[in-house]
Amino acid sequence: MWGFKNSKEKEQKKAAKKTADLRAQAMQNARAAREAIGEETLERIAAAMGKMQEQSARMQEARKQIGQADKARVADEIKWMMGKS
Numbered sequence: 304m305w306g307f308k309n310s311k312e313k314e315q316k317k318a319a320k321k322t323a324d325l326r327a328q329a330m331q332n333a334r335a336a337r338e339a340i341g342e343e344t345l346e347r348i349a350a351a352m353g354k355m356q357e358q359s360a361r362m363q364e365a366r367k368q369i370g371q372a373d374k375a376r377v378a379d380e381i382k383w384m385m386g387k388s
Contacts, residue, residue: 337345369377 340348
């Protein structure tokens with residue numbers, strides 16, 4: 304009514320342009336890093352990260368199972384593993 308709508312639209316357009324510029328710069332940086340590192344190294348890093356995520360998922364599942372188990376039995380099992388039974 305008094306020009307508030309136009310200023311909001313301008314701000315949104317300005318923010319969208321800034322976001323697009325940041326994305327373009329990030330993509331350019333990623334391309335440069337990929338070239339500097341090399342595809343083989345990048346694939347090894349991706350494989351290592353995937354392995355870590357898999358291990359993390361297994362650890363979370365184990366923690367969940369231990370949390371649901373009988374506390375006395377868990378304590379006995381830990382003592383047995385440590386050789387203090």
